[in-house]
Amino acid sequence: MKAPDFGYVRPSTLAECLATLNEYGDEAQVLAGGQSLMPLMNFRLAKPGILVDIGGLPELATTRWETDHVVIGALTTHDTIATSDTIREQIPLLSDAAPHVAHVAIRSRGTIGGSIALADPAAEWPACCLALSAEIELASLRGGRRVPADEFFLGLYSTDRQADELVTGIRFPMLDDRRAHTFDEVSRRRGDFAIAGLALSCDLVGPKFKDIRVALLGVGDRPVLARGAMSVLEDAEPSDATTETAIEALSAELRPPDDPMYPPDYRRQVACVLLRRALNKLMG
Amino acid sequence: MTRVFPDLVGAEVPRDRAKRLLAGRGCFVEDISPPRTVHVAFVRSPYPHARIREIVSGAAATAVGVIQVLTASDLEYVVAPWRATHDRFPEMRAPEQIALASDVVRYQGEPIVAVIGTTRTLAEDACELVEIEWEELPQIGDVAAALSPGAPRVHETLDDNLFFETSIASGDAEVALAEADLVVERTFRFHRHTGVSLETRGILADYDPTEQRLTVHQSHQTPHQQQDLYARLLDLPEHKVRVICPDVGGAFGLKHHLYADELVACAAAVLLGRPVKYIADRFESFQSDIHCRDHEVHARMGFTSAGEITGLVIEDRFHAGAYGQYPRSSVAEGNQIIRLTGAPYRLGAYRADLKMAFLNRGILGHIRAVGHPIAATVGEALIDLGARELRSDPIELRRLNYLKDADFPLTSAGGVVFEKLSFDACLNAALSKVDVASFRNEQSELKARGVFRGIGFNTFVELTAIGPEYYGEGGQHISAQETCLLRMEASGQVRAYVGTTDQGQGIDTGIQQVVAAGLGIPLDDVEVISGDSVLSPMGGGSWGSRGAALGGETAWNASQKLRSNLLAMAGFLLQKEPGELDVHEGRVTNPSTGATHMSVSEIARTGHFRPYTFPDDLPTDLTVTARYASRGRLFLAGNGIQVSIVDVDLATGLVQPIRHLVVHDCGRILNPLLVREQIRGGVVQGIGSALYEELYYSEHGGLLTGSLADYLVPMAPEMPDIEVAHVETLTKTSELGAKGAGEAGLAGAVGAILNAVNDALVPTGAILTEVPLSPPRILKAIEKARRP
Amino acid sequence: MTPEPQSHVPISLKVNGELVTAELPVRLNLVDFLRGDLGLTGTHIGCEHGICGACTVLVDGRLTRGCLMLAVQANSTNVETIEGADASGRLMVLQHAFHRSNAIQCGFCTPAMLLSAAELLRVNPRPTRDEIRDWISGNLCRCTGYQAIVDAIIEAAA
Known part of the structure; x- marks a missing residue:
């Protein structure tokens, strides 16, 4: 199928871009890497009135280093994240997750900002943002704001981004050496959307899990922060008993979507397997 | 006497055509765009069953770029309706089909309106402007519901939803089972697949009204069949219809039928007098391509306490979709299953029932290895289950029950003539490569570490090279004979025109080898021309593994005819008896000394330019044809065995193939390089069937797996390396002794994987009989075994 | 300040080393442009949703799905296809x-x-x-x- 027609705008400045979004509101659709939007347009499922191509805003493709944060520009590609040594050093969870994002020819164009703005519940980056307590940076003519990832993802393909706003970057706290993390997902074929995935980040100081964050993908209408499992694990000493209790909590709190291919119980079970594997890995 | 063939027959020759494709110089239908080409897009039914109350297409007709909007009434006098009958099965129901639905749609994706535009994009835009007022009708989506009394009918003109039923029996199987010491009984479920050729279906039809000439380029397997169909359905003189199959991007059986949308493209060309192109997009491919499988097979196998099979009873519940496929009809998959289940074994008594329904689903038809994977899987899973119950070695149980060399030739319990098959030889070859004893050690060591590895064997019979009696008696216009025309040019180089077609299997290269070897000229001096209903002599195209066995044999016969003429001409020129001469590497030689007398090109030049040199009664034709048609057999049977080793992750239910082996007997192999990878390709499709591929429908009958993101086909990372070995049992029904090889990979892989998974799951007690073996199904089976 | 939405956009790019200029409908994707407008039919279309990979080309040296990129996005890029992408041998x-x-x-x-x-x-x-x-x-x-x-x-x- 061929994409339906639309009006095309390619702003050459951020100001132009924000003015365009301000003018057209819901009628406008931002085109970043296009790796999710273009298939929807080719299916004629997405029919933007105005397509705002932000490819002419190279400043959105840069990474900004602040004192204790890293802001990854929205147009940074999956591939750039996968191959960046500095990201590997500062936010290794992202480096571990990146190879799971689709395939090489998708990673070369698909962007982190696009993935965050789309909020596909099976995508890797939204769950990573939750696990890492990232903030989403948004800009509009009304001014900029930061939204914690916990508050950003509101439902299936639904976020706190307003129609006149642009996701400009993702702000991650830099991790210190005490911070442990793990990313894993289960899919039937390499690069497929995961049946379930899990991103975990925590401090392992002394004998206890501290500030643990467990985020899952593929098991709800949005990326899910596993608060039940997290509260079991927080301040708990790693042990098989802790793991089992956390898994019970996770199993009880997940509400996976009903899908003929993967019934809810199955996704829930895979999520529990992923948590078990993650905790075993952390416990060495 | 066994003929010794020149080395070129059986040589690993890379394909000539591949060079062009590797350079990006392929020519697929979509690549061809003559001036004035217009494009068709279709409005298709979103419902599985509904009445069309009204079609409002005025806005579409006046939209930008729209040339014409066609509905059923526009085609009434252009395209004749058709019925998918088969005279061998007169009781099979074959309701009338028309190109565009006019009144009732019976499957989702059925074409209703054709919009012809200057571009595909504009035609699609206009499709969105067509409004149809619907009355939804109750849809029937499963066989049991369809066949239950009082079920809503798919076809109002029929009194129920029965499509076809038949039985075959050999001995009294019920008595045999009653007398057995052990009966294993299971219901097997095989879900619905489709072919997914990477190049979707496509057609470019051009019509010149001044000459009544229809020229069609089509991504298809059978140009002559299509020529006949288009001539008859569009009422055109057949000799004015030309069907060219250029490079074809994969076919696998889904491109050897008539599709209503493609016929509409031809009709539109006739109406408009200009080229009309239709390229199915991937989304409509999932809805409108032929689907396959979707069987439920109930099976019982009886054994003596010593392990001998006493009898086998199977019942296959299957369906055709909304209509039979045309022109071949839709009985074959079920028929192959009842013919082939348990075929490698001395079955004692056998009974098989097939019952098929109509459903409000897309048409089911013939896709690669028609019925074979199901027949082999059912039989081989029962053997494994029998071995478990009898506490005997599944390999020894196979060996005990295999048809033995001394049993051949025989007519199988399923009614197929087996000339000679090589079950023991294939098993022995497999065991020489897979050390089962050390595997069992490895398996228990791995189990201790929490890795569940299993091994599965699957013996299969492969029916190939269908004979003319099947479709001939069926009344279909489908050629099972082949003709080869060889034309030697003055240079001594040869063009071979054949009726088989090459979708990448490499049969053109196989025939090139046969012709070069048969004539005694260099390989590069032969070019094979195929896929054009004008250039090629009438033939069947490529399907059902017929290229080597039928096309190869025909080419061999033609080469011998031409060679005999060359020797006669050389004999005259050299004043020697033809028996004193040989042709080798393009030279006429003395067979005992190898000395060159003259070149083939010299004979050819003399024949073409100085024909008066030869006496009138000498056979001097440098263009010869030969024809080959088998007699008195429906199939050439081959066989083989596959061995699969897999790991099953008990936590997630994921299956990872670790190793895969195929031992295959397809008689003489024309080119092992080509056969090997074709078998591997079939295995990978079989692994797809076993693990991944499944079309899901909603409870309302809507297709849920409408894209390649949902319908999972095998990709490289999950596939194992696949070892291929051969046993060669030549058929004596032909000179070459070749049988087909295209079904084997897919035929054997599914059951090998299923048996391997069940072997890995022995510690859990779970037994699966449903494919694909999706992870949720595996976990469910484990759970069920835990809490019976 | 707000740019006017366009239905057609002029582009200029290099394809297999040759300079190409065109004014294209904005919804045309890269692979349709390469095949339909430039006759570079060596690149194929298998699914139009980014899964099958048949339309993969190089854009500025990076593997890219031709069906998931608008042709106008290829403005000022260097596109290589099977017909020409062999600088290295x-x-x-x-x-x-x-x-x-x-x-x-x-x-x-x-x-x-x-x-x-x-x-x-x-x-x-x-x-x-x-x-x-x-x-x-x-x-x-x-x-x-x-x-x-x-x-x-x-x-x-x-």
């Missing part, structure tokens, strides 16, 4: 290896498979079989068993 070595190994049947996936393989050998000149299989995970071949393709890439890397 790596592709020719692969083509020969694919031929010898019979790593091709219908040939529909082949041009994109070759471009993917060439890019792999650029970033990883001595890949293992598993690395090859992983790299080509986004290139569907429905005919071969992938094994000959892996063999051919190994051979070309040697």
